[in-house]
Amino acid sequence: MTQNDLLNLSYASLDQAREEMNGLLKERRRDYSLPQPLYNDPHMFRIDMEEVFQKEWLFVGMTSEIPTKGDYFTVDIGQNPVLIVRGADGSINAYHNSCRHRGSRICSEHRGKVANLVCPYHQWTYDTKGNLLFAGTEMGDEFDKQKHGLKKTHCKVGGGFIFVSLGKQEPEGDFDAFLATLDEYMEPYDVENTKLAVESNMYEKANWKLVIENNRECYHCEGSHPELLNTLLEWDDTNDPRAPQSFLDYYARQAAEWEAEGIPHEHKSFGVRNRIVRMPLKEGTQVMTIDGQEGCSKLLGRIKNRHLGSMRILHLPNSWNHMQSDHFIVFRVLPISAQESLVTTKWFVHKDAVEGVDYNPERLRQVWDATNDQDRRLGEENQLGINSVGYEPGPYSKTYEFGVINFLDWYTDTVLKNLG
Incomplete structure (x- = not known):
């Protein structure tokens, strides 16, 4: 099933999937692999996207990929196109790559350089801070450009690493401590x-x-x-x-x-x-x-x-x-x-x-x-x-596979927390 097929899931089936996922994660053995649906079910995948990849901090790229003002790259996080651009003041900014007019992607290339961000559909134009500069006189005298700037995503940088979060609120936890240590440990490399x-x-x-x-x-x-x-x-x-x-x-x-x-x-x-x-x-x-x-x-x-x-x-x-x-x-x-x-x-x-x-x-x-x-x-x-009907969760080695156990512990705790 493709990403587009997920749009056809009903709210009822998704609610049922959330309940099932909650139960599977709470009941699973923590030193065993996950139950099958968590690896192959499209309902569970959609929940992963909503509760992990649309809420947590994600690594997207390095600051040196966009060294000067107007440099940008794009990344697709599920169905969410994101634009990362270096501002005129040297700051790193991340936006939803979606025009505030009718939603078209603004930047379709993976990388590029711009003076301003111009939507190819109707030429709405934004600066690298996301402010709407031009929408045309067709919008009428009552139209307020200040209310139609690009929507930001949360964005933080540490040691040259760029992280974004698509959630309405910043993820909980002391992420800044990790970023500060990244700054310290990456300093010799001069990213x-x-x-x-x-x-x-x-x-x-x-x-x-x-x-x-x-x-x-x-x-x-x-x-x-x-x-x-x-x-x-x-x-x-x-x-x-x-x-x-x-x-x-x-x-x-x-x-x-x-x-x-x-x-x-x-x-x-x-x-x-x-x-x-x-x-x-x-x-x-x-x-x-x-x-x-x-x-x-x-x-x-x-x-x-x-x-x-x-x-x-x-x-x-x-x-x-x-x-x-x-x-x-x-x-x-x-x-x-x-x-x-x-x-x-x-x-x-x-x-x-x-x-x-x-x-x-x-x-x-x-x-x-x-x-x-x-x-x-x-x-x-x-x-x-x-995918086999014969699959059932198997045990991890606590010495050779402790890193896998740690990952699935983090995944389980994160999804359960976000599911509420």
Whole structure:
């Protein structure tokens, strides 16, 4: 069933679905996978969209994607087109990409640059602060332009990461503490002086929760990700209960180097939803390239040590990220339907780096193109198996899959809270 088909759901069936979802989440075993409808039912998917993706903070992109005034990019969150634009004063603004005249999308391109925002339908014109500048004399003398500016979405920035929330009210919780820590931990990378080197978009025929579940464990890595394991250590973070003493000793040696350079590295968690941790890569490797050696000749920001490992940044419900010495990689997941998701991957380098001289886009993306496609196949097979009449929730390993348990705990608590 497509997103448009969801419009045909009756209010009665949706109310029934809310009651059923409430019961399924309250009764589920917290160390087991979810009941089947939560992975494949279009009614449940619509509730996910309304109670998670239309109410919570979502990662949408990086500030360096829109470096100067009038630069913009667009993103579709379910049926909600959103426009993110850099204002004349340098601020980052997010709006519903819907004209206040008759609702047409204003910006149809994924990226662009404008002096003002002009709706192509009837040329209503807005500035980058969302103010309506022109609606034509046809609207009559009584028409008040000030009451017809673009509708804003909540928007916050931390460490160069842009987050939006589509809810009427800002989500509850101390999100600002996470943003402040992002500012501190991202400072060495100087995001404003980076640029987007390459981007990929991958459609995966799997529920968005299966995409996140797969990311939250490396139980499957040894059998599935040879390219990634050229550089990646499988431990989830410095608190991973599986990590041997040899890893802890290696981490301590690396941490001493990072401290000498003033590079933040201590594990920071904000509940189970947001986490920042710097992890070393395999000894002798620098970044996540196929051979573990440099991806770009220019280091980022004030970084001098190529052996910074990967600073992993988690933001539920839709993002994980790897910050490295000469480039960084951000991932964004957006639901498309009950059994389809869009995974966007972006690679960033120093803004002065020259393609073909300082970096090769194909080399930058080689490892994660392979890994993403491997994960796509795993997710799609997972979805097909879950669709079976023989599926029932199965147990997670509390050591190898604790990250998945944490994610589904967050998901369960968030949906129950928002359902009221």
